[in-house]
Amino acid sequence: MSGGYRGLFYGISLLPLLAGTVYALAYSLGLAGIGAPAFTTGYWALVLQSPETWISLLLSLAIALAVVITAVPVALLLVLNYSEVLENPVIRYLLFLPVSVPPLIAAFMGTEWLGAGGMTARAALVATGGVMPSLINNYWHAGIFITLTFMSIPFLTILLWQYSRAEKLSGLAELATSLGATRRQILFRVAIPVLLNRALPQIGLMFVFLFGAYEVPLLLGMQSPRMISVLIAHKFSKFDLADIPHAYALTVLYALVVSIIAWLVSRTNREAA
Amino acid sequence: MRKYGVPVFIAVVLILPFLYLPALSVAGTWKYPFLLPASWSPEHWERLFGAHQGFVPVVIHSVLLSGSVALLTTGTGFFLGRLLSGDAGHRQIQAVGYLTYAFSPVIYAYCLQFFFLKTGMSGTVPGVIIVQFLLFFPFSVIYFISHWGRNMKALEELCFTLGASRRDAWILALLPVSAPAIRTAFFQIFVFSWFDFGLTRVIGQGRVSTLSLTVWQYLAEADPHIAAAGSCLLLLPPAILMLINEKNIRFKP
Numbered sequence: 001m002s003g004g005y006r007g008l009f010y011g012i013s014l015l016p017l018l019a020g021t022v023y024a025l026a027y028s029l030g031l032a033g034i035g036a037p038a039f040t041t042g043y044w045a046l047v048l049q050s051p052e053t054w055i056s057l058l059l060s061l062a063i064a065l066a067v068v069i070t071a072v073p074v075a076l077l078l079v080l081n082y083s084e085v086l087e088n089p090v091i092r093y094l095l096f097l098p099v100s101v102p103p104l105i106a107a108f109m110g111t112e113w114l115g116a117g118g119m120t121a122r123a124a125l126v127a128t129g130g131v132m133p134s135l136i137n138n139y140w141h142a143g144i145f146i147t148l149t150f151m152s153i154p155f156l157t158i159l160l161w162q163y164s165r166a167e168k169l170s171g172l173a174e175l176a177t178s179l180g181a182t183r184r185q186i187l188f189r190v191a192i193p194v195l196l197n198r199a200l201p202q203i204g205l206m207f208v209f210l211f212g213a214y215e216v217p218l219l220l221g222m223q224s225p226r227m228i229s230v231l232i233a234h235k236f237s238k239f240d241l242a243d244i245p246h247a248y249a250l251t252v253l254y255a256l257v258v259s260i261i262a263w264l265v266s267r268t269n270r271e272a273a
Numbered sequence: 274m275r276k277y278g279v280p281v282f283i284a285v286v287l288i289l290p291f292l293y294l295p296a297l298s299v300a301g302t303w304k305y306p307f308l309l310p311a312s313w314s315p316e317h318w319e320r321l322f323g324a325h326q327g328f329v330p331v332v333i334h335s336v337l338l339s340g341s342v343a344l345l346t347t348g349t350g351f352f353l354g355r356l357l358s359g360d361a362g363h364r365q366i367q368a369v370g371y372l373t374y375a376f377s378p379v380i381y382a383y384c385l386q387f388f389f390l391k392t393g394m395s396g397t398v399p400g401v402i403i404v405q406f407l408l409f410f411p412f413s414v415i416y417f418i419s420h421w422g423r424n425m426k427a428l429e430e431l432c433f434t435l436g437a438s439r440r441d442a443w444i445l446a447l448l449p450v451s452a453p454a455i456r457t458a459f460f461q462i463f464v465f466s467w468f469d470f471g472l473t474r475v476i477g478q479g480r481v482s483t484l485s486l487t488v489w490q491y492l493a494e495a496d497p498h499i500a501a502a503g504s505c506l507l508l509l510p511p512a513i514l515m516l517i518n519e520k521n522i523r524f525k526p
Contacts, residue, residue, distance in 0.1 A: 005353060005356040005357050005360070006357060006360055006362055006366070008353065009353060009357060009366060009369075009411075009414055010369065012349075012407065012410050013369055013370070013410055013411040013414075014369050014372075014373075016384075016385055016388070017372070017373060017381065017384065019385075019388065020384030020385045020387075020388070021384060023387050023388075024384055074283075077279075078279075078280060078283065082276060082280045084276065085277055086280070091277075091280055091281065091284060093515065093516070094284040094285075094287075095280065095283070095284045095287065096515060097287075097288055097291065097515060098287045098288065098291065099515075100464070100508070100511035100512060100514070100515050101291065101508065101511075102468035102470070102507065103468075103470070104468070104470050104485055104488060104489060104507075105294075105488070105504045105507060105508065108492055108497075108500060108501075108504060109290040109291070109293070109294070111492075111497075112290070112293065112297070112497060113290055113293070117305040117306075119290075119293065121305075121306075122306045122307065122308050123308065125306045126306070126308060150287060150290075153287065154287060201371070205371055205374060208375035208376075209375045209377075211377075212375070212376065212377025212380065213377075214377055214378070214379045214470075214471055215470055215471075219492070228377075229377045229379055229380055232379075232380055232383065233379050233380075233383070233471075236383050236386075236475075247383070251380055251383060251384060254377070254380055255376075255380075258372065258375065258377075259372065261375075262368060262371050262372040262375065263368065265368075265371055266364065266367060266368035266371060
């Protein structure tokens with residue numbers, strides 16, 4: 001009975017994505033599109049041999065990883081060390097307000113605060129008299145990293161705070177204390193593993209989301225190398241029709257990477273079990 | 274007091290940029306390296322709402338578009354979530370949901386662009402509504418699957434035990450009990466749609482204008498003051514939403 005409804009769900013949520021990816025694959029193999037030249041692996045060969053592809057993928061993975069590695073400890077610190085403070089609704093509202101900011105505006109704030117004439121540079125000038133280098137269009141992609149980290153910390157803090165309550169962390173800590181655990185042991189052997197284990201699927205999703213970030217690198221990144229979403233969108237929006245098959249090949253590559261990560265994430269999800 | 278130091282500091286650092294937006298929107302000249310503007314002026318807001326810009330229609334248009342997407346997606350999610358709540362395949366359903374949830378919207382839009390062009394829906398409001406519905410639909414279904422859990426089933430059975438008809442059970446018990454969840458999902462999806470940039474940009478082809486796209490346009494024209502005024506309006510609904518029910522909210526990471 002519910003098999004039909006499940007089919008309906010898959011039909012609406014998966015079919016368009018699948019159809020789009022199949023079309024992208026066909027286009028990138030020369031089987032679809034305007035003036036399709038008949039089957040060729042030439043586009044794929046070009047895309048796979050181009051350093052631009054791999055640099056862009058690696059850059060996106062590296063930025064996503066760096067943001068996760070920075071934001072998770074900060075959120076853990078806030079939730080584990082300041083849980084009473086987070087009970088205060090005003091503090092929580094202030095801390096959580098940035099979660100409701102879309103990437104477009106976060107990127108806008110990035111340009112206004114991290115640029116050479118931005119607010120941070122002005123404050124640095126007042127405080128130290130030194131001129132701060134621009135953090136946007138920056139070789140190390142500092143502006144993108146900082147903005148994405150700022151966006152991720154509040155989200156992770158809410159998430160971990162909710163999980164710490166759902167998992168009754170304070171009760172677990174009490175139990176561990178009565179069994180003779182030290183503060184350090186409670187932190188590293190109870191609290192952090194419990195929270196991370198519970199939050200792993202969400203952190204994995206956040207990683208995929210950061211991997212495909214678009215608005216922030218679009219506004220704050222350099223022309224080259226670009227993060228993968230920006231690279232793909234750029235190839236699609238150029239007027240050169242010869243670039244379209246490459247864009248489709250990159251799209252298939254992106255979908256492949258995301259599917260692998262999503263599959264790994266769904267395996268770690270014990271809620272669904 | 275010491276306990277408050279770090280969280281307050283982090284909260285202030287995270288929020289400071291956002292106090293800056295309203296300030297920027299009413300700043301006159303604000304040259305480097307000054308930390309405060311030399312003068313204040315409402316001119317950017319006046320420019321934003323100036324009749325020739327046609328800004329008010331864009332706001333109304335955005336509200337209607339996001340409202341339609343939220344209504345459609347919440348409605349289908351609510352009923353399909355109920356039908357799927359007893360389903361054994363939760364794991365796969367969730368995995369599919371995760372996949373679309375984390376998929377880059379702009380790439381998703383490019384993936385589907387061909388079909389929208391073929392059906393003539395590209396560059397139309399219904400096209401944008403449909404593409405947003407497709408991307409937010411899994412979230413809505415998964416949200417309501419967890420809503421229609423064991424408690425709701427028990428409630429429904431209780432109604433029948435007490436002699437209620439199907440209609441009574443829905444009107445007097447199931448819908449009222451579900452109201453807060455429906456409200457949360459509606460606002461949540463409204464905000465997803467309200468913020469959307471990539472889908473509308475690609476499928477709308479510049480012919481469907483929303484507040485997000487207008488703000489982007491001002492940014493591209495390097496007009497930060499007026500972009501800041503637009504951003505303030507863009508941030509209004511989610512800030513209110515957060516105030517109403519901060520606990521039940523799941524934003525995109």
